[in-house]
Amino acid sequence: MYNGKARAYTNIALIKYWGKKDQELILPMNNSLSLTLDAFHTETSVHFSPDYTKDSFYLDDLEQDAKATTKVSRFLDLARKKAGISYCACVKSQNFVPTAAGLASSASGLAALTGACNDALQLGLSDKELSQLARRGSGSACRSIFGGFVEWEKGDSDETSFAQKIPSNNWEEDLAMIFILINDQKKEVSSRDGMQLTVETSAYYDSWLETTAKDIQTAKEAILQQDFQALGEVTESNGLKMHATTLAAVPPFTYWSPDSLRAMNTVRRIRKNGLSCYFTMDAGPNVKVLCQKKDVSAILTELQKEFEEEQLTCAYAGKGLKSLEMEVSK
Ligand code: FM0
Numbered sequence: 001m002y003n004g005k006a007r008a009y010t011n012i013a014l015i016k017y018w019g020k021k022d023q024e025l026i027l028p029m030n031n032s033l034s035l036t037l038d039a040f041h042t043e044t045s046v047h048f049s050p051d052y053t054k055d056s057f058y059l060d061d062l063e064q065d066a067k068a069t070t071k072v073s074r075f076l077d078l079a080r081k082k083a084g085i086s087y088c089a090c091v092k093s094q095n096f097v098p099t100a101a102g103l104a105s106s107a108s109g110l111a112a113l114t115g116a117c118n119d120a121l122q123l124g125l126s127d128k129e130l131s132q133l134a135r136r137g138s139g140s141a142c143r144s145i146f147g148g149f150v151e152w153e154k155g156d157s158d159e160t161s162f163a164q165k166i167p168s169n170n171w172e173e174d175l176a177m178i179f180i181l182i183n184d185q186k187k188e189v190s191s192r193d194g195m196q197l198t199v200e201t202s203a204y205y206d207s208w209l210e211t212t213a214k215d216i217q218t219a220k221e222a223i224l225q226q227d228f229q230a231l232g233e234v235t236e237s238n239g240l241k242m243h244a245t246t247l248a249a250v251p252p253f254t255y256w257s258p259d260s261l262r263a264m265n266t267v268r269r270i271r272k273n274g275l276s277c278y279f280t281m282d283a284g285p286n287v288k289v290l291c292q293k294k295d296v297s298a299i300l301t302e303l304q305k306e307f308e309e310e311q312l313t314c315a316y317a318g319k320g321l322k323s324l325e326m327e328v329s330k
Helices: 066-083 106-120 127-137 139-145 191-201 205-225 228-247 258-272 293-303
Strands: 003-015 020-022 032-049 056-059 088-096 149-153 162-165 175-180 277-280 287-292 312-316
Touching: 003 106, 003 139, 003 205, 003 228, 003 277, 020 191, 032 106, 032 139, 032 175, 032 205, 056 066, 066 088, 066 106, 066 127, 088 106, 106 127, 106 139, 127 139, 127 162, 139 149, 139 162, 149 205, 175 293, 191 228, 205 228, 228 277, 228 287, 258 277, 258 287, 258 293, 287 293, 293 312
Parallel strands: 056 088
Antiparallel strands: 003 032, 032 088, 032 149, 032 312, 149 162, 175 287, 175 312, 277 287
16 A cells, blocks of 8 residues: 555756746746657655655665755655645655766656656556646656657646657657766756756846747657758757856856867767767756667767767667556565
C-alpha cells in the first residue's frame, strides 16, 4: 500500500524554456520544444506511511539536505492534496548517468517522482495530468512524461500549461545527441535563478520572446518535413539567443566556459567540413551536439581530436514515463 516506483528519461530542449510568468505555478513565458533521450534516466520510489513523522529524500543512497528535501516535500504536498491524505513519505531516487560529470537532471527526477506518486496514491492521472503535475516540480520535467519530440504549450493557467508529443513519424529514431562534458569548477547559477534574473533585468528579454515564438513554428515545420538542416539551424540559433539574454542581465552572467566556446567552434568546423551537426547549451558549460545517427561515428572521430573520449557521450531518442513494479517487501 502507498508504494510507487517509476522511471523517466531526461530531455534536452531544442527551443528553450527560459523565464516564468508565474513562479508558484511554474507557468512559462514561452512554448518550448524538446527531444527526450535514452542515455540518462532516473528511477524513483516513494512510500507514504502514517509511521513517518517527516518526509525524507535519498538520492543515489545519500540522504539529501534540507533544501533538496524541501523541494521534494513541496511537490509531495501537491500529490497529497490530490489524494486527500497527509502521510509523510520516503523518496528514493537513483540517477543513471554514464559518467558522474554533472548530467543529473531535474527533468527526469521530477518526472519520475510524479509517476511514483501517481502509482503510490492511485491518482489515476492521464498523461496530460501527469505533465501538469510534473511541471509544478520543475518546468522541464513536464516534457519528460513523453518520449521523442515534445512541445510544452505555455498556457496561462495550471490547467492549460502542459506538454504533449509532437507527431513525427518516428523521425527522432534517425537522430542522436552527443554530449561534450566540460569540466568547470565554477559554481553555476541555477536555471531557476538565472531565468528569473533574466526576465527581471535583461535588456534582450523581449526580443527573446518575440523570436522564440517564431522558432517554435520553424522547428515544428522542420520536424514535419524531416528537414534536419532546418531543425539544426533553429536549434543552434535559439540556444545562442537564450545565452545572449544572460549577458544583458543585471548583473550579467554566462554559463559558458572557455572550453564551451572551444566545443562550439569545433562543431562549426566539423559542419564546415561537410558533416551536418549543430550545438545547443543549457544552464551549464556542457555542449550538446544534435546530429543524425548515420553520422555519429564520423562526428565522434572528429570530436576526439579535440576532447578526451571520457568527455563524450552519445544519446539517442528515449521513451516516456514508465511505471515500475515495486519489489515485494516483507
Ligand atoms: O530545458 O525552475 O526546468 O527548456 O534547461 O525547475 O522550472 O530546471 F537552461 C535552460 C530548464 C531550463 C531550458 O529549467 O527550471 C529547457 C533550460 P525550473 P528548469
